[in-house]
Amino acid sequence: xxxxxxxxxxxxxxxxxxxxxxxxxxxxxxxxxxxxxxxxxxxxxxxxxxxxxxxxxxxxxxxxxxxxxxxxxxxxxxxxxxxxxxxxxxxxxxxxxxxxxxxxxxxxxxxxxxxxxxxxxxxxxxxxxxxxxxxxxxxxxxxxxxxxxxxxxxxxxxxxxxxxxxxxxxxxxxxxxxxxxxxxxxxxxxxxxxxxxxxxxxxxxxxxxxxxxxxxxxxxxxxxxxxxxxxxxxxxxxxxxxxxxxxxxxxxxxxxxxxxxxxxxxxxxxxxxxxxxxxxxxxxxxxxxxxxxxxxxxxxxxxxxxxxxxxxxxxxxxxxxxxxxxxxxxxxxxxxxxxxxxxxxxxxxxxxxxxxxxxxxxxxxxxxxxxxxxxxxxxxxxxxxxxxxxxxxxxxxxxxxxxxxxxxxxxxxxxxxxxxxxxxxxxxxxxxxxxxxx
Amino acid sequence: xxxxxxxxxxxxxxxxxxxxxxxxxxxxxxxxxxxxxxxxxxxxxxxxxxxxxxxxxxxxxxxxxxxxxxxxxxxxxxxxxxxxxxxxxxxxxxxxxxxxxxxxxxxxxxxxxxxxxxxxxxxxxxxxxxxxxxxxxxxxxxxxxxxxxxxxxxxxxxxxxxxxxxxxxxxxxxxxxxxxxxxxxxxxxxxxxxxxxxxxxxxxxxxxxxxxxxxxxxxxxxxxxxxxxxxxxxxxxxxxxxxxxxxxxxxx
Numbered sequence: 001x002x003x004x005x006x007x008x009x010x011x012x013x014x015x016x017x018x019x020x021x022x023x024x025x026x027x028x029x030x031x032x033x034x035x036x037x038x039x040x041x042x043x044x045x046x047x048x049x050x051x052x053x054x055x056x057x058x059x060x061x062x063x064x065x066x067x068x069x070x071x072x073x074x075x076x077x078x079x080x081x082x083x084x085x086x087x088x089x090x091x092x093x094x095x096x097x098x099x100x101x102x103x104x105x106x107x108x109x110x111x112x113x114x115x116x117x118x119x120x121x122x123x124x125x126x127x128x129x130x131x132x133x134x135x136x137x138x139x140x141x142x143x144x145x146x147x148x149x150x151x152x153x154x155x156x157x158x159x160x161x162x163x164x165x166x167x168x169x170x171x172x173x174x175x176x177x178x179x180x181x182x183x184x185x186x187x188x189x190x191x192x193x194x195x196x197x198x199x200x201x202x203x204x205x206x207x208x209x210x211x212x213x214x215x216x217x218x219x220x221x222x223x224x225x226x227x228x229x230x231x232x233x234x235x236x237x238x239x240x241x242x243x244x245x246x247x248x249x250x251x252x253x254x255x256x257x258x259x260x261x262x263x264x265x266x267x268x269x270x271x272x273x274x275x276x277x278x279x280x281x282x283x284x285x286x287x288x289x290x291x292x293x294x295x296x297x298x299x300x301x302x303x304x305x306x307x308x309x310x311x312x313x314x315x316x317x318x319x320x321x322x323x324x325x326x327x328x329x330x331x332x333x334x335x336x337x338x339x340x341x342x343x344x345x346x347x348x349x350x351x352x353x354x355x356x357x358x359x360x361x362x363x364x365x366x367x368x369x370x371x372x373x374x375x376x377x378x379x380x381x382x383x384x385x386x387x388x389x390x391x392x393x394x395x396x397x398x399x400x401x402x403x404x405x406x407x408x409x410x411x412x413x414x415x416x417x418x419x420x421x422x423x424x425x426x427x428x429x430x431x432x433x434x435x436x437x438x
Numbered sequence: 439x440x441x442x443x444x445x446x447x448x449x450x451x452x453x454x455x456x457x458x459x460x461x462x463x464x465x466x467x468x469x470x471x472x473x474x475x476x477x478x479x480x481x482x483x484x485x486x487x488x489x490x491x492x493x494x495x496x497x498x499x500x501x502x503x504x505x506x507x508x509x510x511x512x513x514x515x516x517x518x519x520x521x522x523x524x525x526x527x528x529x530x531x532x533x534x535x536x537x538x539x540x541x542x543x544x545x546x547x548x549x550x551x552x553x554x555x556x557x558x559x560x561x562x563x564x565x566x567x568x569x570x571x572x573x574x575x576x577x578x579x580x581x582x583x584x585x586x587x588x589x590x591x592x593x594x595x596x597x598x599x600x601x602x603x604x605x606x607x608x609x610x611x612x613x614x615x616x617x618x619x620x621x622x623x624x625x626x627x628x629x630x631x632x633x634x635x636x637x638x639x640x641x642x643x644x645x646x647x648x649x650x651x652x653x654x655x656x657x658x659x660x661x662x663x664x665x666x667x668x669x670x671x672x673x674x675x676x677x678x679x680x681x682x683x684x685x686x687x688x689x690x
Contacts, residue, residue: 136489144502144504205505210504212508350590353589353591353634355461356457356458357458381675382677382679386461388672389465389468390464396671398671
C-alpha cells in the first residue's frame with residue numbers, strides 16, 4: 001500500500017470533515033494517486049459486500065449491527081456512499097498507515113454497477129445479493145446488462161454467494177461462479193403468497209434457457225418459488241427460510257424461534273432472511289440477531305411516522321415500481337380516512353425517466369378511505385395525469401410546493417401518507433415537521 | 439356515426455411492457471370512454487391464435503433485449519396476417535422494440551443481427567460503444583397534414599436508419615439515431631416511435647388521433663375532428679413542466 005495515498009485520503013478526509021464535507025472525495029483523491037489503493041489493503045476479518053436493487057442499505061446496516069451485537073468491530077460505508085470512491089474513502093479512513101484495516105469485519109453496501117469494479121480488488125468473503133428489479137433504467141440500462149456486468153467478474157470468485165433463492169435474477173449468479181459455494185435464503189409459502197402476480201415483473205423467462213418460468217407461488221412481484229419446466233433451474237432447498245410470516249405484527253419464525261422486526265412489508269422479511277444467512281455463514285449467535293433487531297434504528301423515509309394528537313403523517317420513499325408497490329399496499333391496508341401526497345421529482349438521483357409511475361399500482365389506494373390525492377414535486381402534472389388515467393375520481397389536486405401540499409393534506413384528513421422520490425424526501429420531511437411535531 | 443367500440447390487439451402485452459408502455463392503453467381506454475366509446479384491449483401472446491385484420495388497431499410496446507427475443511419467431515409467423523391487417527386498414531401503433539421489429543433487422547447491444555418483419559425499409563444498428571440516446575425529447579409530428587408537438591422520453595441504443603417517412607422533426611433530443619434530426623415513422627397506416635413516457639398520456643391529441651385512425655377502419659372517413667375535444671388540466675401541467683424546462687411553448 002502506498003503510504004502516500006493512505007495519508008492523503010486520511011488528510012483530505014480530515015480536512016473535508018472540518019469543512020463539513022466528506023463522502024467520496026477522499027477516496028477519489030486516493031484513487032487518482034494510486035488506482036490500486038483498494039488492492040493493497042490488508043484485512044484481518046471477513047469482507048462482506050451487499051448489493052441488489054432494493055433493500056441493500058437496510059440489509060448492509062443490519063449486517064453491520066449484527067456483527068457489532070456479537071461484540072465485533074466493524075468498518076462500513078453506512079452513509080450509503082456506495083460507489084467505488086465512497087467505498088475507498090470508508091476503507092482508507094479506517095486503515096492504519098501500513099494499510100491494515102483495523103476491524104473484525106468489513107461490511108460494504110455496493111451499487112450494482114460497481115460490483116464489477118469492487119469485487120475483483122478486495123478479498124471478498126461473501127457477496128450478498130438482495131434482488132434485482134427494474135430500477136431507474138435510464139441510468140442503469142436494462143437490468144439484463146446490469147446482471148451481466150456482475151456475472152462477468154464471478155468466474156474467479158472464491159468467496160460465498162449469499163443469494164435470494166426466490167429471485168431467479170439473483171439465483172442465476174451462482175451459475176457463473178463455479179468456485180463459489182452458495183447460501184440461499186427466502187420465505188416459505190405463507191398466507192400472503194399468491195398463485196399469480198399483477199405487478200411489473202422481470203422473472204417471466206428462465207435466465208438459463210429462456211423458457212417461461214412457472215411459479216408454485218409468488219410472495220411479491222416476481223419473487224417466489226419458481227421452476228423452469230424445460231431445464232430445471234429452480235428455487236433450491238433454501239439454507240435459510242423464514243416461516244409463519246405475520247406482516248401486521250411484523251413477526252416471523254426462523255429455526256423454531258419467533259422474531260419481531262422493526263420494518264414493515266414483505267420485502268423487509270427478505271432483508272431479515274439475508275441477514276440470517278450471513279449469521280449462519282459466519283457463525284454468529286441467534287442472540288446477536290435478536291439484539292440487533294431490538295436496537296435497529298428506524299430508517300429515514302421508510303414508514304417514518306410523525307404524530308401530534310389525532311394527526312399522523314407517514315412518510316415513505318418511492319423510487320421504483322417494486323418498492324413503491326409495497327408502499328401502496330401499506331397505504332391500502334390502513335383503514336383510516338386519509339389524504340395522500342405524492343412528490344415526484346425527476347433529478348438525476350430520482351431517475352430522469354418518470355415512466356415507472358405507470359408500472360406502479362397507485363390504484364391500490366383508490367378507494368373511499370382516500371379523501372384526496374395531492375400531487376407535488378417537479379413533475380406534479382405527470383403524477384396527476386397518472387392518477388386521472390388510472391381511474392381516480394376523488395379529489396385530485398396539483399400543488400408544486402411540497403409545504404403547501406402537506407398543509408392542504410392535513411386540512412383534508414387527520415391521516416396523511418406522503419410518498420416522495422429520493423431528492424424530494426428531505427424537503428418532504430421538512431414540510432411535515434413544520435406542520436407536526438414528531 | 440360514433441362507434442360503440444374500438445377493438446385493439448395488444449401484442450405481447452406481458453413482454454413488451456417496458457417503461458410504463460401500458461400507460462398508452464390506459465390513456466386510449468379513458469379517452470374513448472369519456473366519449474362513450476368502449477375500448478377493448480385484447481392481449482395477444484406467443485402462440486395465441488388471432489386474426490389481426492379483425493381488429494381496429496394493434497398496439498405493441500418495447501421490451502428488454504433478452505425477453506424480446508422470445509417472441510420473434512411468433513411475430514415472424516404472423517407476417518402474412520399483419521400484411522392483411524394493414525391492407526384492410528387496421529392501424530398499428532408501435533413503440534421502441536415494436537417499432538424496430540417492423541423494419542429489416544435490428545442489431546442487439548452484443549451485435550447479434552435479428553431479422554425483423556421486413557415490412558418497412560428502415561433497419562436498426564447498435565450505438566457505438568453501447569452508447570444510448572437517453573433523455574426527454576420533444577418532436578413536431580406531421581400527422582396527415584396536422585402538426586402536433588409531442589413530448590416523451592427516449593431510451594434506446596438502437597440507431598434506426600433509412601427511415602423514408604419519419605413521424606416528425608426533433609425539436610429537443612436525439613430521434614431515430616444520434617443527431618438524426620427526425621424521429622419515428624409514419625405512413626398513414628403505421629405509427630412507430632421511440633417515445634416512451636409513456637407516449638400517449640402527455641400527448642392527448644395524439645391519443646385521439648390514434649383512436650380516430652382505429653375508428654376509421656369500420657367508419658371510413660372518420661377524422662380526428664369528429665371526436666369531441668377533451669381538455670385535461672393535468673396533461674397541460676405535465677407538458678408545461680417539460681416545455682418550460684427547454685424554453686419551448688405549445689404550438690399555436
